[in-house]
Amino acid sequence: MQLGEEDIVLKTISDVAKLAGVSRASVSRVINNVPTVNEEIRKKVLKAMDELGFIPNVSARNLRTKQTKTIAVIVPLISNTFFSRLVQTMGIEAEKLGYKLLICQSRNIEKDELSFLDLLKTRQVDGVVMASVRNSWKKIKNYLQYGPVLMCNESFLDEEADIPSIKIDHEYGGYIAAQYLIKQGHKRIAFCISGDDSRSGLERKKGFLRAFQEFEIPFDESFVMNNAFDIESGREIFYQLLGLHERPTAVFTGSDEVAVGIISEANKNGVKVPEELAVVGFDDNPIAKIIQPSLTTIYQPIDDIAKTSIECMVQVLKGEKDFSSIKSVNLSIRLIKRESA
Amino acid sequence: MQLGEEDIVLKTISDVAKLAGVSRASVSRVINNVPTVNEEIRKKVLKAMDELGFIPNVSARNLRTKQTKTIAVIVPLISNTFFSRLVQTMGIEAEKLGYKLLICQSRNIEKDELSFLDLLKTRQVDGVVMASVRNSWKKIKNYLQYGPVLMCNESFLDEEADIPSIKIDHEYGGYIAAQYLIKQGHKRIAFCISGDDSRSGLERKKGFLRAFQEFEIPFDESFVMNNAFDIESGREIFYQLLGLHERPTAVFTGSDEVAVGIISEANKNGVKVPEELAVVGFDDNPIAKIIQPSLTTIYQPIDDIAKTSIECMVQVLKGEKDFSSIKSVNLSIRLIKRESA
DNA sequence: CTTATCCGAGAAATCGATTTCTTGAACCAA
DNA sequence: TTGGTTCAAGAAATCGATTTCTCGGATAAG
Numbered sequence: 001m002q003l004g005e006e007d008i009v010l011k012t013i014s015d016v017a018k019l020a021g022v023s024r025a026s027v028s029r030v031i032n033n034v035p036t037v038n039e040e041i042r043k044k045v046l047k048a049m050d051e052l053g054f055i056p057n058v059s060a061r062n063l064r065t066k067q068t069k070t071i072a073v074i075v076p077l078i079s080n081t082f083f084s085r086l087v088q089t090m091g092i093e094a095e096k097l098g099y100k101l102l103i104c105q106s107r108n109i110e111k112d113e114l115s116f117l118d119l120l121k122t123r124q125v126d127g128v129v130m131a132s133v134r135n136s137w138k139k140i141k142n143y144l145q146y147g148p149v150l151m152c153n154e155s156f157l158d159e160e161a162d163i164p165s166i167k168i169d170h171e172y173g174g175y176i177a178a179q180y181l182i183k184q185g186h187k188r189i190a191f192c193i194s195g196d197d198s199r200s201g202l203e204r205k206k207g208f209l210r211a212f213q214e215f216e217i218p219f220d221e222s223f224v225m226n227n228a229f230d231i232e233s234g235r236e237i238f239y240q241l242l243g244l245h246e247r248p249t250a251v252f253t254g255s256d257e258v259a260v261g262i263i264s265e266a267n268k269n270g271v272k273v274p275e276e277l278a279v280v281g282f283d284d285n286p287i288a289k290i291i292q293p294s295l296t297t298i299y300q301p302i303d304d305i306a307k308t309s310i311e312c313m314v315q316v317l318k319g320e321k322d323f324s325s326i327k328s329v330n331l332s333i334r335l336i337k338r339e340s341a
Numbered sequence: 342m343q344l345g346e347e348d349i350v351l352k353t354i355s356d357v358a359k360l361a362g363v364s365r366a367s368v369s370r371v372i373n374n375v376p377t378v379n380e381e382i383r384k385k386v387l388k389a390m391d392e393l394g395f396i397p398n399v400s401a402r403n404l405r406t407k408q409t410k411t412i413a414v415i416v417p418l419i420s421n422t423f424f425s426r427l428v429q430t431m432g433i434e435a436e437k438l439g440y441k442l443l444i445c446q447s448r449n450i451e452k453d454e455l456s457f458l459d460l461l462k463t464r465q466v467d468g469v470v471m472a473s474v475r476n477s478w479k480k481i482k483n484y485l486q487y488g489p490v491l492m493c494n495e496s497f498l499d500e501e502a503d504i505p506s507i508k509i510d511h512e513y514g515g516y517i518a519a520q521y522l523i524k525q526g527h528k529r530i531a532f533c534i535s536g537d538d539s540r541s542g543l544e545r546k547k548g549f550l551r552a553f554q555e556f557e558i559p560f561d562e563s564f565v566m567n568n569a570f571d572i573e574s575g576r577e578i579f580y581q582l583l584g585l586h587e588r589p590t591a592v593f594t595g596s597d598e599v600a601v602g603i604i605s606e607a608n609k610n611g612v613k614v615p616e617e618l619a620v621v622g623f624d625d626n627p628i629a630k631i632i633q634p635s636l637t638t639i640y641q642p643i644d645d646i647a648k649t650s651i652e653c654m655v656q657v658l659k660g661e662k663d664f665s666s667i668k669s670v671n672l673s674i675r676l677i678k679r680e681s682a
Numbered sequence: 683c684t685t686a687t688c689c690g691a692g693a694a695a696t697c698g699a700t701t702t703c704t705t706g707a708a709c710c711a712a
Numbered sequence: 713t714t715g716g717t718t719c720a721a722g723a724a725a726t727c728g729a730t731t732t733c734t735c736g737g738a739t740a741a742g
Contacts (some may be wrong), residue, residue, distance in 0.1 A: 060700085064726075123398050260631055404727090
């Protein structure tokens with residue numbers, strides 16, 4: 001028993017009704033601002049609520065109204081700066097619109113991802129925004145019947161996948177990065193990806209390869225570097241690049257962190273950036289300007305992605321928009337030229 | 342009406358009971374693994390649940406059990422790397438212990454902070470971890486009657502504040518930073534703080550000043566830099582430092598980001614670090630190793646702080662520990678010497 | 683063989699709101 | 713005066729679980 005616990009008696013709507021001398025229904029009407037309620041009754045109820053320090057029990061309301069005013073967002077891990085920025089803006093936007101944001105970290109584990117989607121089934125959240133997808137379309141599809149699921153900066157390669165997505169054009173991002181490097185005379189360009197189950201990574205690769213095709217340059221699959229997701233993995237990749245029998249003259253990473261890890265290690269090993277190794281990142285993270293040489297990268301409108309996703313989800317939840325009518329949107333990106341390439 | 346919405350009929354415990362030919366109570370017993378339930382009944386219920394694809398409604402359970410298995414954590418903004426790391430670990434730890442973590446961003450707004458504490462009153466969360474505090478002890482105190490509130494890396498200067506805190510010793514951190522710089526011969530050292538309502542910042546300042554006293558060096562209050570919280574503000578502070586009539590030879594910041602902003606701008610302006618301006622950070626963020634020159638900083642055991650906070654909260658919520666019996670803990674920190682000082 | 687005890691499962695109450703249904707007063711028209 | 717509307721407010725049902733209460737059968741003790 002906690003100290004003072006016995007003193008706390010949470011007041012219910014019935015207590016308020018009794019004190020005000022009205023019915024529970026009337027109290028509920030006052031709480032929910034039903035306009036037809038008589039001014040005198042409203043006053044009595046308000047006074048009673050105030051006297052008792054009444055606070056409505058949200059679980060009871062959730063049960064009855066079948067909604068929780070909560071949106072879940074699934075990300076791999078939140079400490080990655082892209083995701084922390086994304087989730088920060090989503091949280092603020094959700095708050096503004098009267099919703100709570102439940103942040104779920106899947107750690108890229110398929111099973112965990114699904115267990116977070118279960119929040120929909122168990123009615124703990126009203127909708128889910130997936131900023132990370134590892135499961136197949138077939139698995140995800142099943143959840144759509146329980147509530148709206150929105151993709152955020154991710155999508156399915158699967159042609160038949162029919163789900164809206166708020167994202168940037170990753171394919172185009174890969175394309176302009178490769179094009180820029182090729183035009184600077186590079187022919188051996190490495191490509192970094194977090195894993196072969198990264199949807200956005202694969203799309204970037206698609207665009208990347210398209211540029212190679214367009215310029216009729218062959219691409220060597222051994223130049224694909226896996227497990228690239230943070231500074232530390234960037235460091236390791238630098239050494240892998242060194243070890244390749246034909247060393248690439250440039251590298252394109254799916255995140256600024258990886259790029260920074262590579263540059264940092266290059267600096268330590270006396271490999272000159274960009275002369276001996278050009279580096280292009282992705283995101284335009286604050287460290288892109290800090291690192292020396294500063295990082296050429298592809299700017300992503302994170303706040304836009306976040307805001308649009310939440311706005312869209314809330315519109316659906318409020319019934320202002322039909323889920324099936326949501327159009328996927330591609331937000332624009334651009335190459336930011338700095339010193340590293 | 343959404344497509345297919347009319348098809349979804351969520352099954353309830355009554356449906357399961359009917360199909361299995363048992364009472365609702367028995368179904369509930371099976372769900373909650375009550376050991377006394379007959380094996381045959383258990384099987385029938387399990388089979389029925391499976392057949393119907395039954396998923397329990399959590400709002401109903403929450404209402405009845407008066408708990409939500411959710412912990413709220415209040416942070417200023419999540420994109421700050423310290424807080425994103427903190428919250429990442431908290432989230433994973435909470436998940437492990439069967440709890441959800443609701444991340445609340447106060448943006449250092451007092452009113453918002455209180456409105457998140459209201460989640461306790463409305464029974465939307467079982468407990469609150471405050472990793473950011475702007476309100477006075479008097480205000481916070483009122484919420485303790487509604488559930489456990491734990492401080493995380495923050496505390497009240499107010500002597501009578503009686504609330505447990507899992508934190509590092511900020512005072513000591515400020516002390517060792519100042520001591521280190523003073524021993525290197527610095528006498529004019531600037532001190533950065535996010536604002537004069539930052540509890541942890543004020544504690545660091547206390548320790549910082551203690552070192553000055555110990556070495557009998559006067560401290561000039563004009564060397565206190567306010568509004569220091571991210572890279573950008575670090576940049577601005579660099580120029581403020583330049584503008585001081587007697588330029589400091591060293592600066593101690595409350596976060597690595599601020600330090601990095603200062604160093605970055607120093608590099609651009611040809612001010613040599615550490616020769617002309619020594620810099621000491623706080624946290625040991627990954628960028629501390631990346632920046633050139635690398636950053637001397639004070640290591641904080643973020644994961645420890647996060648894990649301990651959540652473990653502690655869960656123990657209280659599970660009734661394994663009495664809230665009033667929780668002891669505040671000070672986790673150890675240490676100076677990491679690199680090139681910037 | 684009878685009575686006391688135990689125990690598992692069903693019946694019913696409960697959590698605290700919202701929402702539907704019902705009622706009676708007020709008002710108007712015939 | 714009577715019958716028909718209208719409408720605000722009260723009564724009761726409802727959301728979907730958990731938990732307490734109750735009961736009857738099985739077992740043990742006398």
